[in-house]
Amino acid sequence: MAVLVVAEHDNVGLKLSTLTTISAASQLKKPITVLIAGYQCQRAAEQAAKIKGISKVLVADELYYQQPLAETMAALVQQLATNYTHILTPATSYGKNFMPRVAALLDVEQISDICAIIDEQIFKRPIYAGNAIATIQCLAPIKVITVRITGFGLAEASDQVAVIEKLNLKVAEPTVKFIEFATNPTARPELAGAQIIIAGGRGLQSAENFKLIEQLADKLGAAVGATRAAVDASFAPNDYQIGQTGKVVAPELYIAVGISGAIQHIAGMKDSKVIVAINKDPDAPIFKIADYGLVGDLFKLLPELEQILDNES
Amino acid sequence: MYLLYNCYTQNQGIIGFKSIMKILVPVKRVVDHSVRVPIKADLTDVETANAKMSMNPFDEIAVEAAVRLKEQGIAQEIMVISIGNEGCQETIRYGLALGADSGILLETEQTLSPLNIAKILKQVVLEEQPQLVILGKQAIDDDCNQTGQMLAALLDWPQATFASKITVNAVQQKLEVVREVDGGLETLLLPLPAVITTDLRLNKPRYITLPNIMQAKRKPLINRPLASMNLNLSSTLSQLQVEPPKERKPGILLDSVAELVDKLKHEAKVI
Numbered sequence: 001m002a003v004l005v006v007a008e009h010d011n012v013g014l015k016l017s018t019l020t021t022i023s024a025a026s027q028l029k030k031p032i033t034v035l036i037a038g039y040q041c042q043r044a045a046e047q048a049a050k051i052k053g054i055s056k057v058l059v060a061d062e063l064y065y066q067q068p069l070a071e072t073m074a075a076l077v078q079q080l081a082t083n084y085t086h087i088l089t090p091a092t093s094y095g096k097n098f099m100p101r102v103a104a105l106l107d108v109e110q111i112s113d114i115c116a117i118i119d120e121q122i123f124k125r126p127i128y129a130g131n132a133i134a135t136i137q138c139l140a141p142i143k144v145i146t147v148r149i150t151g152f153g154l155a156e157a158s159d160q161v162a163v164i165e166k167l168n169l170k171v172a173e174p175t176v177k178f179i180e181f182a183t184n185p186t187a188r189p190e191l192a193g194a195q196i197i198i199a200g201g202r203g204l205q206s207a208e209n210f211k212l213i214e215q216l217a218d219k220l221g222a223a224v225g226a227t228r229a230a231v232d233a234s235f236a237p238n239d240y241q242i243g244q245t246g247k248v249v250a251p252e253l254y255i256a257v258g259i260s261g262a263i264q265h266i267a268g269m270k271d272s273k274v275i276v277a278i279n280k281d282p283d284a285p286i287f288k289i290a291d292y293g294l295v296g297d298l299f300k301l302l303p304e305l306e307q308i309l310d311n312e313s
Numbered sequence: 314m315y316l317l318y319n320c321y322t323q324n325q326g327i328i329g330f331k332s333i334m335k336i337l338v339p340v341k342r343v344v345d346h347s348v349r350v351p352i353k354a355d356l357t358d359v360e361t362a363n364a365k366m367s368m369n370p371f372d373e374i375a376v377e378a379a380v381r382l383k384e385q386g387i388a389q390e391i392m393v394i395s396i397g398n399e400g401c402q403e404t405i406r407y408g409l410a411l412g413a414d415s416g417i418l419l420e421t422e423q424t425l426s427p428l429n430i431a432k433i434l435k436q437v438v439l440e441e442q443p444q445l446v447i448l449g450k451q452a453i454d455d456d457c458n459q460t461g462q463m464l465a466a467l468l469d470w471p472q473a474t475f476a477s478k479i480t481v482n483a484v485q486q487k488l489e490v491v492r493e494v495d496g497g498l499e500t501l502l503l504p505l506p507a508v509i510t511t512d513l514r515l516n517k518p519r520y521i522t523l524p525n526i527m528q529a530k531r532k533p534l535i536n537r538p539l540a541s542m543n544l545n546l547s548s549t550l551s552q553l554q555v556e557p558p559k560e561r562k563p564g565i566l567l568d569s570v571a572e573l574v575d576k577l578k579h580e581a582k583v584i
Contacts, residue, residue, distance in 0.1 A: 067499075070462060070472055093494040097474050100427070100462035109428045109550050112457045122553065127455050128350050132359050135554040175504045176471035179489065183497035192495070196584070220584060228513065238477065238493050238514055245371075245451065245513060247495070253583040263349065270561065274581045276573065282566075291564040292576055304570040312574070 002031040002055065006077060006089040006099075009036060009044040011066070016193035017090035021147045022051055022155035025088050027117045031055040033084070034162075037076055039066035045164050052158040060167045067178040068094065074101035075171035081106055081142055085120070091146035091248075092192070099146050108140035115151035129244040130267035149192060150250035150271045184237050191242070194223035196253045199242055199269070200235065201227040203258020203279060203298055210235040212302045213257060219309050225249065227265045243268035258298050261286030278302070326386030329483035333388040333505065336379045337443035338413065339434055340372040340395050342404040343454045356554050368404045371449025373411070374511040377518040378479060379447050380412035387481055390414050392441060396433055396539065398422055409529035410521040416532070421539035427455075429546045431463035436542055438468060443506070445488075450475050450510040461510035471507045477514040 003025045008015040018034075025032050034048040037060040045059045058080070064072055077098070081087060087102065089095035091113040103110035116124035118135065123145070127134045191197065198220070200213040210230065217224045226236035228243055242249055244267040254272035259265060261277070261284055269275070270289055277290035278298050287293045294301055326332045344350055345367040350359045368376075382388040393408035395401035396419045405416035419433060438446065451458035465472035473490035480489045482502060492499045493512045503509070539546075567573050577584045 069501075070465075070474070074466060093475060093492075096458050097462065097472075097494075100459035101466040101472070103459070104428060104431060104463035104466035107428075109426050109548060110457075110459050110463075111550070112459060126558070127555070128344075128359060129453065129456065130558055131350055132352050132555050133558050134552055135556070137551045137553050138549055139551075140549040174471065176473070176507075177502040179500040179502050181494075181497055181499050190496070232513075238498070239496055244453070244456065253577065253581070264346070270558075274577070274583050275561075275564070276577070287564070287566070289561045289564075291562075291581065292573055293564060293566045294570065294573055295566060301570055305574070308570060308574050 001085045002033050002083070003028050003086045003088065004080060004084040005032060005034045006073070006087065006095070007034050007036050007044065007048060008090050008092060008094045009038060009041065011038045011041040012043045014044055014047050015090070016154065016190070017092050017094070017149045019051070019154040020149045020152050021088050021090045022053065024114070024117060024147045024152040025086070026053040026155065027152075028086055028120060030085065033058060035060065035077070035080065037065040037068060037073060039063050049162040049164050050157055052156045054158070054162040057162055057164045058167050059164060060169065064173060067181070068098070069174045069176060069178065070098040070101050071174040071176060072171050073098040074105055076169060077102045078105040079169050084142065086143045086145060088145045088147055091148050095146045099144060103144040106142055106144065108142050108144055109138065110144045110146070111136055111138055112146050113148045114145055115148045126267070129264050130270065131263060148248060150248055184239065188217060189221070189223045191223045191225055191240070191247050191249055194249070194251050196220050196222035196255070197225050197249055197251045197272070198222045198255045198257065199225035199227065199259060200230055200257050201259030201265075202229040202233065204230060204235055207235045209299070216302060216306055219306060227259055227262070256286050256290070257302065259286050260284045261289065327481045327483050330387065330481050331486060332386060333382065333444045335390045335392060335441065335443040336382065336388050336445045336447060337438060337441060338372070338375050338379050338391060338393045338408065339430075339446070339448045339460070340376065340393050340404055340408050341369040341449070341452045342366050342395060342397055342401045343369045343452055346370055346453055352555055352557055356556055358552065358555050366400060366403075368407050369449050369452045371451060371453070371511050373518045374513070374515050375447040375449050376408045376411045376413055377516045378511060381516065382479070383412065388445070392417065392443065394419065394434070394437055396421065396425065396430060402534065402536070405534055406529050407521070409532045409534070410525040411518065414532060416534040418534065418536045419539040419542070420536060423539070423546065425546060426548045426550055427457050427459035428463055429548060430460050431467055432544055432546065433539065433542065434460070434464050435467045436544060438464075445505060446508045448508075448510055450512055461508050465508035468506070468508070471503055472509070473501050473503045473507065474510040475512040476509050477512050479509065479515070
């Protein structure tokens, strides 16, 4: 019996979240099948076929998968499910949306947001905003799992190519209709896969000042993140939010500027390799988890940092 | 092209939109978000005895969303439901103080998984016949993010998760829901009946006043043993251990930006 990974992709390529999920799936030591449900998604399927550990790629190519709706995704995965012992997908807004629907249709419980795999039945996952790590055993015949994208590293390319099989399964047309997707166009890297992230908090004081973060990000080729406080105050768009209920990230370098370090924010970034904190309050909790701290006025320190980076480049 | 009539007057509803008769809002009682929950010495669980308890913040947003739909005349009646021990009455009363009309407590001491909760809620939906269920996208204790989607699947209803805006499309008799997703905002046209789960930016729940609390005491709250529903609520999940997360090594405070750049370049080698 094999393991099924439901891929997050944009039809032309896989998202990094899928590479992490495949990396997690490979720990189960079984053949891995990847499902690509999309529209004109051949290129994403070809990319999946060249990843290490993949034995088969299933392609469901229909117009109604172009904007993946939970209703159609769940109906599709349900039809495939009985061939697999485990079904995994990233714990991003993509996977969180449809996977519990799959679990309920199969009448099995879901294990959300796993950060470690102990064996076929036992998994670890954070609870209480990452304040505790629970070890969970699941005896369901099919394990339906969403994978925390910072926990497992990225799957590598292979010199072998897996077979690509076109699916001819029909699902009912959804009654819910996609209207539009509004995005914030940016040339910066995606938060999920960024090597460097610079995040701003309430200490930035205004949307105008938040541009300091963006300028510095562009100097370093970094992605930009924000705390809930900064997003709520409209300094930054919603999808910049990092934390318990926002995005979870683990870059090589995380620079927290004007961020006090509420537990809900730390939950989303504490797995970063190197953490830098810049804050005027020496008692801010962010310093407890930072590798390097600078205590001082960010409005003085950030321009200085930019200057030094300019001089060196 | 579709038309959107969002011109409304208090209680008259939206012209052309047949109002929603009943909204069901499931609410969970959780350890308050400000409490840092300790882990028991024997690593079996977290210690929640005597902790301050509150309504799950996302569920509070769900109640507020329902109350606003009622105030706009889009909905007529709001019922809150909680599943748990006697203490959940307090959580339901809070929902009533926010503006819900009635409450049900399905009383049990059993720890229930999201799938079990979804099965119970399905039964309640079949009995109470709401056209809309609004609930939080996740609870801040187990952080599962499952119940709304599971309930929608069990009912074969459409869903709109992580909602940051709900408006009415009167021409189509549907709701338009803006969802917070990675990379931006997605808008769905959602037919009723449906399940909506709430995200943070949907609204800011109102402060409740003393008169609200007094009024809430007079609103109907039914207390019913969960066992009376005769559902099979077994679980395949068991929690083997709860441990603290790995601590990060303590870092160092630096004196200057120049020193920081030097450390990042030569010690950490990340820029």
